Amino acid sequence: MGLIAERSLIELRFHGRGGQGAVTAAHITVDSAVRDGFWGTAFPFFGAERRGAPVAAFARLSRGRVMTRSMVRNPDVVVVLDPSIMSYVNVFDGLKDRGIVVINSPTRPNISREVKLYTVNATRIALDLGLVLAGWPLVNIAMVGALSRVLGIRLDSVLESIRNMLSGRMAELNVTAAERAYHEVSEIGGG
Amino acid sequence: MGLIAERSLIELRFHGRGGQGAVTAAHITVDSAVRDGFWGTAFPFFGAERRGAPVAAFARLSRGRVMTRSMVRNPDVVVVLDPSIMSYVNVFDGLKDRGIVVINSPTRPNISREVKLYTVNATRIALDLGLVLAGWPLVNIAMVGALSRVLGIRLDSVLESIRNMLSGRMAELNVTAAERAYHEVSEIGGG
Amino acid sequence: MVKLTLTGNHCVAYAVKLSRVKVVSAYPITPQTTIVEKLSEMVDSGDADIKMIRVESEHSALSAVYGAATAGVRAFTATSSHGLLYMHEMVWWTAQARVPLVMAVVTRTIGPPWNIWTDHHDIMGQRDTGWLIVMAETNQEVLDETIKLFRITEDPRVFLPGMVGLDAFILSHTVEPVEVPEQEVVDSFLPERRQPYTIRFGDPLIMGNIPSDLLLNAKMRWDVHEALGRSTQVIDEVDREWGKLTGRYYGGLVECYRCEDADFLFIGAGAWVGDMRLAIDKLRDMGYRFGVLKVRYIRPFPGARILEIARGKKGVVVLDRSISAGSAGPIFLDLAAYFQGKNVTIPIKNVVAGLAGFDVNYEDFVKIGERFVNEVSEVGWVENHLEFYPLR
């Protein structure tokens, strides 16, 4: 029994860079939750993404149908795929009080806000598995693994969803990545 | 003092063939009447004319502004530029009782309707003057000359109008044609 | 002032020349063609100092005059029916670019089947785009409104393009007496070209890149609507001034004929208003006190002006020469919705007639008027607010 079962609506924001798969991460998150019997929507920040530029994606998870279609203005959860963008983008913008932040980071980041902080070294996982495209570690799916643990989505649902969305070797590598991240994610406590 | 001054509205229909200038005839008729202080409108039958095909044009003459813009359904006056089309087209269609008919014809045509009939040999006039284009005698302006007499439009107004609309040799030949037709037109009486 | 007998299309050409338009680009289509031909003739004979761009389509025609206008000169185009539809994207574009320019639309129905006769589907289909739209009843009005539109569209309170509509054949190809003003009169009336911005060599001004502030962008769009609102006053001023100069004042957004003491009104736009005038004279002879309210401006829609005049009447017949299929005639929609918005309850009947060029004249209007009075007095309202004429 995790967060997802406790709240009627969870709003999430994913931060990454163009080409890093933040939208796919949001999609798989929703798809997994749906497999667990929840409802969800996911959508990109509607802009012209360029490879490498900071981008955001959004998701909403809920017990019943999600009615609102507007932008997520005050997320409950923020997922940071790429910690380096934190020096350019205020990833905490609008985050609810005592909100949850899941960061891809090898170390404990320095955060001057009261949040529930989780980290996982998704980059390490990706590099270990050889999940690299054009020099970029592919961390997005690993982050979904970590996030699912935080939210209380069943890991099996996540793995099913990955296998459904991807195929072949990419699917299997990402399944492994998600599993590892699921287990390696750790809570750091307020910053 | 002719017909034009007597009636509040005179509706005219001109019959000819595509290329024969029925529209121009209607236009000059109106233009001449306007020079005499009347109001008038003239318009073609709105169709895709082909050279040689029977066509019609319309005009309305009036003391005050002509308000209606609809087709002339019941003309007071019918002008036939080319008698040969009378075997294909019912030029009397809708003509008002005791309506006026002005025909380009060397002879008295056989007409089984009660009309006020005028004829003028406009073809002869055109051929005499060498008003011929691609084998066709140009009778349209001569017919305006004849018509103006019937309606009571001043010949000077017609000649002015011709000179204004056409230029050079064509203007002068047509002025002569209109003058001749004005003087040569003759009333035949009911048919 | 010379009095000439001119077709509606030649009136357009004269107006364009008198307005000292610098660039014309247009593509032939029946029944607009004689506008382009006349202008070409004027240009080629040295009679008009205009540069013609003889484009390969209507989309390009409006694009070319848009380019010329953005670059700083007065520009004009003309089209009809399918031509208007083909340039539709640019119709939207030019309004939102806030570039003043003028277009004549010879209103013609839309195919298939191919059909060159008048109805108003083409021009009414542009009523969302942000253009001013004025419909002419007579050739004189065609000439006058074309000239005035340059002044109105170039007014800083407006800065939008505008179109003048004239009915296919029954104006475009019909000659009637027209007073053509002297060049000096028009010169005194039309100021130098004004526009909100001009693209110039050496001045890096960028038009049209993606907005960062969507609310600001929404406000840009709303300002197109507001500018149309502001234009109502401009139209009034300009119409009055033209009236003073020429003696021809049309009443601004709408024109009335025997409205004051009328119980019932015909409301419509375009050339057939002449037949409405005749019809109401007959209807009055028959004991029905009708008046005619001519909607000159379709955009801005003169709801307030119409209401002022219609308030207190026993009934109104709105005659539309097009239909927004699946709803009703567009003038009716604008008008009835406006009345609803002001909580005015007058029976309004929408008669859709004259589609596809089907000829409608004063006799038809007499029938329509008579029927309407009977219906209203029997039912107390209208049985069916939308009717096709002639009824099957």
Place this chain on the structure above:
Amino acid sequence: MVKLTLTGNHCVAYAVKLSRVKVVSAYPITPQTTIVEKLSEMVDSGDADIKMIRVESEHSALSAVYGAATAGVRAFTATSSHGLLYMHEMVWWTAQARVPLVMAVVTRTIGPPWNIWTDHHDIMGQRDTGWLIVMAETNQEVLDETIKLFRITEDPRVFLPGMVGLDAFILSHTVEPVEVPEQEVVDSFLPERRQPYTIRFGDPLIMGNIPSDLLLNAKMRWDVHEALGRSTQVIDEVDREWGKLTGRYYGGLVECYRCEDADFLFIGAGAWVGDMRLAIDKLRDMGYRFGVLKVRYIRPFPGARILEIARGKKGVVVLDRSISAGSAGPIFLDLAAYFQGKNVTIPIKNVVAGLAGFDVNYEDFVKIGERFVNEVSEVGWVENHLEFYPLR
């Protein structure tokens, strides 16, 4: 029935495939592109038995599917914004040719400035053309309506083309759970292709030459309007049957949420209706009894159905995501004019919001609702029936 999480655009692609469309032709434009891409992928992977014509423009896209449809097969296209404007001539053409076909329109605002976000100017601008127009609120509805449209447009009582509108990004690119029906279900629902005539080799049938009888031609045009009228029943039947097959019945032309006991209604179309639902729940908590009436079909305009539901209410707010500049929002115009025609006096407020993609959510609707109730109770009517949101 499989439950998948899909974007609105992928729902369109699935629906097209399930409807056994034979020919697809479309031209890329953001945010429609992923429809074409997905279909291309399905075709190239052998997943769908469709022939794609990869044209060079939207005018040609609609032309190509028009040709295919006239020749006898089920055909589909999709576009958005400027693409829709660019094919505008063919939008008119296909309706008057009476050729059933289906188009998805990802609603996007119109430039300049370039802007890819949603509003409804593009699709609402087609409301005169004779097409059926249905607006979706959810991805499920996108999928369902696309399938149903084939059935409705190919019904002999209708025989007109139809478009389904889905909001840019907030449907087109948003994933949510969708039930995708089995092929057999769709097969049992959709009959073989029917159309009023088919061009065949060896059979000299001529489509579209000039009419001799203008009244007959006028009646052809009127029949487009009448066919839209007839489609109301077809839509109802089809929606019920689909409901039986899938458990998803939407109410035909309109859908209601808490309308019965409401004093006030929000009326609107498209994706933002979800936020209206949320808003009225909150408004009810605040003591204002609101309901939501979702206009599913823009054409045929469901005036009668809306009136049935709205009759007796204390007030109505019509939310338009576009404006007919110089008049008012198009849904408002259709609706208020209809009410006027039926002599129904309910205060109606037209709020034009969400232009150019400006985000509007349930909080905004709460504000709008509250303000409206206050205004109506103070003024007894509305002060100004047209308002831009957010107010300056």
Place this chain on the structure above:
Amino acid sequence: MEVGNPLLPLSRPKIGVQGATGSWRFRKPEIDQGKCIGCGICWLYCPDSVIDVEDVGGRFKVRVDYVYCKGCGVCASVCPTKAIRMVSEV
């Protein structure tokens, strides 16, 4: 709604769709059967399909349908033996 419904914009082929187009004529082709060698060239070029040919012993017998002949004169101009003469009807 199906083929035959008058509200559909459909037509069928019809001889004389524009009426008796012979009335457009102001000159008329007359064939001198003596000069005619039956080559069929006039038939080949007549823009209006109003020349009909019949095979008679390896030669074409040529006939003009004057109800529809518009009098263009193309037949006369292409005839290699000048067997066709355009005669004025004005």
Place this chain on the structure above:
Amino acid sequence: MEVGNPLLPLSRPKIGVQGATGSWRFRKPEIDQGKCIGCGICWLYCPDSVIDVEDVGGRFKVRVDYVYCKGCGVCASVCPTKAIRMVSEV
């Protein structure tokens, strides 16, 4: 309504219109001034105008504006003396 009115769709040139695009980078060009022969080829090809050159005694002195350099690596690939090396920043 004139230039400057916010309701007109007009823009003016601006450095950094898309923000500090250096943040897009995951690798960084480092110039080995020892190897650099000052030919200016990197300046010529840099797609983003973020290489600035200064004429110093008939040779170009080259400097990268890292605030905006997107790290594409074009400069490195065109440098004839391989004086530019792309260094990972991930």
Place this chain on the structure above:
Amino acid sequence: MTIRDLPREKYVLPGNAACPGCPETMGLRYVGMALGRRAILVIPAGCTSIIQGLHPGSGLSFPIINVAFASSDAVAEGVAVAKELLGEDGVVVVWAGDGATADIGFATLSGAAERNGNIIHVCVDNEAYMNTGIQRSSLTPKGAWTTTTWRGKTESKKNMPLIMMSHGIPYVATASVAYPLDFIEKLRKAASMRGFKYIHLHAPCPVGWRFDPSETVEMARLAIETGMWVLLEAEKGKITISPPSRPYIDKSRRKPIVEYLKRQGRFREISEELVREIEKEVDEYWSTILKLSS
């Protein structure tokens, strides 16, 4: 093939709405003779829209889709694709004027050509917009009067055959109403090939060019004999000059160009200088096509 071999069924019916001496009806008759009941015609706005006469009759006896001005090749490709899916066999022909082909419809044409859509496009080239009353098109020749070029067009005729060859389509041919057998053979050849076929038919129009309607064929023939118009075929970038034009490879056998120009009212006011310019352009064109036929 001789005249005797041609079918006699009428596809252009007597009593249609064309002008006397119309080159378009001539051409349509040849399309009927070449393809007969195998053809569906797609016809954009132009004189042929009128020629059909008034609904509910038609002066043409083909299956016809009249279509919007700029849409024809796309519509035709749609028809062709559908017919192939339905297993119905025949030839889809776009019959389009010079305006529909080379101006407003040019992107549509070029797009279908690039996709190698399986249709035949026939451009019936009367060198102006005749249907709307003789306005300039991009295929109007230099110096010609039209109602939008009162002092003669200042630009040269766009070279559509060459442009279409540059599209690399399977078949490009030129034809003339004066050489019906040549045109019919080319149509049949095109119909036997798969992919996009372009045939450009030279069609002198008495109304627009201002000559007597009896001279339509003569005028078309003069265009060949003066070398102003060249009959050819191009397959895979290789040009073959067709028999009627072969004699005129030898410039000395060509008639002087003025003989063609002076017969037409539209060139009445052409200057000698312009005539020389046109002569030069004709020579250049011949030299280009001869290069490409080597």
Place this chain on the structure above:
Amino acid sequence: MTIRDLPREKYVLPGNAACPGCPETMGLRYVGMALGRRAILVIPAGCTSIIQGLHPGSGLSFPIINVAFASSDAVAEGVAVAKELLGEDGVVVVWAGDGATADIGFATLSGAAERNGNIIHVCVDNEAYMNTGIQRSSLTPKGAWTTTTWRGKTESKKNMPLIMMSHGIPYVATASVAYPLDFIEKLRKAASMRGFKYIHLHAPCPVGWRFDPSETVEMARLAIETGMWVLLEAEKGKITISPPSRPYIDKSRRKPIVEYLKRQGRFREISEELVREIEKEVDEYWSTILKLSS
């Protein structure tokens, strides 16, 4: 001209919205270097619309009219005509992608060319619709993957330079982002001529072609070295091969075409047979242009 002679003013500003390694910004920088403050740019929808970044700023420092996709050459001609009337001197440049040039906007382009409108049209050819996410255009080469040709495009790249030469305009040239000085010289030459000038700029796009952004210039150069793209100029129908391509007139000096193809992700699944077909087409193209340069 050497690098040293080039102006240093920035027309493409740092911090614009282009992808890393973008060939379009490269090209725009050369336009700035060639024409500087003399240019007004007319830009249809495409990547360059995005590259400018968000209102009210712009990453490009030219006077720019962004225009509807199919309208650019007509808008540009309107601007040019107006500026001439106003007596303001400068160069109006259409900067359009391959889609805007050769597909939806082709009739507009061709029309302006036929009228000999006084503008320069630069086609920046990245061989697909990149702005909307890599869809096929008529200039996408045979065999290339795009999101609308998952198994590779089956048709050949439309030959725009040849087609524009067939328009008989005063100046046609091809260029490449790998040869900036050549491009700049051609732009300046075009700017010095009156009438319609067409320059086709080959612009390899890392995003759409699937190669590392550092390789943009390399890829462009390989196109020249393999003979896939030929730098040339054509004036009055006569072709001159430009210096960078001259060595490759000699086929033996060309690199094998696979060296170019295999470097790009979009050709990953191309068959050997198709490669041979492409080779054949390249040879044919060379033979055509060599004929026309003689």
